[in-house]
Amino acid sequence: LQLVESGGGLVQPGGSLRLSCLASGGTLDYYAVGWFRQAPGKERENLVCFDTKDGSTYYKDSVKGRFTVSIDNAKNTVYLQMNSLNPEDTDVYFCAASPGGEYGVPRCDLGMTYWGKGTSVTVSK
Numbered sequence: 001l002q003l004v005e006s007g008g009g010l011v012q013p014g015g016s017l018r019l020s021c022l023a024s025g026g027t028l029d030y031y032a033v034g035w036f037r038q039a040p041g042k043e044r045e046n047l048v049c050f051d052t053k054d055g056s057t058y059y060k061d062s063v064k065g066r067f068t069v070s071i072d073n074a075k076n077t078v079y080l081q082m083n084s085l086n087p088e089d090t091d092v093y094f095c096a097a098s099p100g101g102e103y104g105v106p107r108c109d110l111g112m113t114y115w116g117k118g119t120s121v122t123v124s125k
Contacts, residue, residue, distance in 0.1 A: 001023055001024070001025050001026040001097060001113075001114045002023070002024045002025045002114070003021055003022070003023055003095050003096065003097060003114055003115065003116035004021070004022045004024075004116055004117070005019060005020065005021050005022075005093065005094065005095050005116040005117070005118055005119040006019070006020045006022070006119055007019040007020045007119060008092075008093060008119030008120045008121045009120075009121070009122070010122045010123075010124065011085055011121070011122070011123055012123070012124070012125055013085065013086050013087060013123055013124075013125065014084060014085065014086075015085050015123070016081070016082060016083045016084075016085065017082050017085065017121060018079055018080065018081045018082070019035070019079065019080040019082065019093055019095075019119060019121075020077050020078075020079055021033065021035075021077060021078040021079070021080070021095030021116060022075070022076065022077045023076045023077070023078075023097065024076070027073075027076055028052045028071065028073070028076055028078065028097065029052065029053065029073075030052060030053045030099065030100035030105070031051075031052045031053075031097045031098060031099055031100060031105065032049055032050070032051060032052075032097065032098045032100065032105035032106050032107070032108055032112075033049075033050045033052055033069075033071075033078045033095060033096070033097045034046055034047075034048060034049045034050070034095065034096045034097070034098075034108030034112055035047045035048040035050075035067075035069065035080045035093060035094070035095055036093070036094045036095075036096060036108075037089075037091035037092065037093045037094070037121075038091060038092055038094070038118075039090070039091045039092070044094070045060070045091075046060065046108050046109045047059070047060045047062075047063050047067060047080075048060070048063070048067060048069045048080065048108075049107065049108035049109070050069045050071070050078065051100070051104075051105045052071055052078070052100075052105075053100060053105070057069055058108070063082075066082065066083050066084045066085075067080060067081065067082050067083070068080070068081045068083075069081075078095060080093070080095075082121075085121075085123045086123055087123045087124060088123075089121060089123050090121060090122050090123050090124070091120075091121060092118040092119070092120050092121070093118060093119055093120075093121055094115060094116055094117075094118045095115075095116045096108070096112035096113075096114060096115045096116070097112060097113065097114045098111075098112045098113040098114070099113065
């Protein structure tokens with residue numbers, strides 16, 4: 001499975017962006033898909049973990065109510081809608097995926113199998 005993120009860019013505080021994570025080489029029928037971000041010199045942070053089979057979703061408290069994950073199965077793409085952005089949201093954002101198995105999908109904070117290369121988000125005036 002290959003993942004490619006897009007949609008990053010420069011946005012003013014209070015603005016919105018929608019990131020996309022396009023999957024190829026397989027379908028996202030039964031995966032945990034996570035959105036992460038990482039700034040230089042800092043640890044990678046798991047923001048969202050999404051079960052593509054049943055739609056259950058984890059949001060980190062810092063993004064809850066502002067970020068929303070969704071999937072377009074026809075396009076094999078997972079989206080991250082980010083609203084009310086602030087400068088602290090400036091980071092490189094990554095999507096990642098791990099396949100589900102007999103006991104469900106894995107937690108995103110326990111390591112992911114496939115990673116994209118990231119897309120940069122800058123929130124600034």
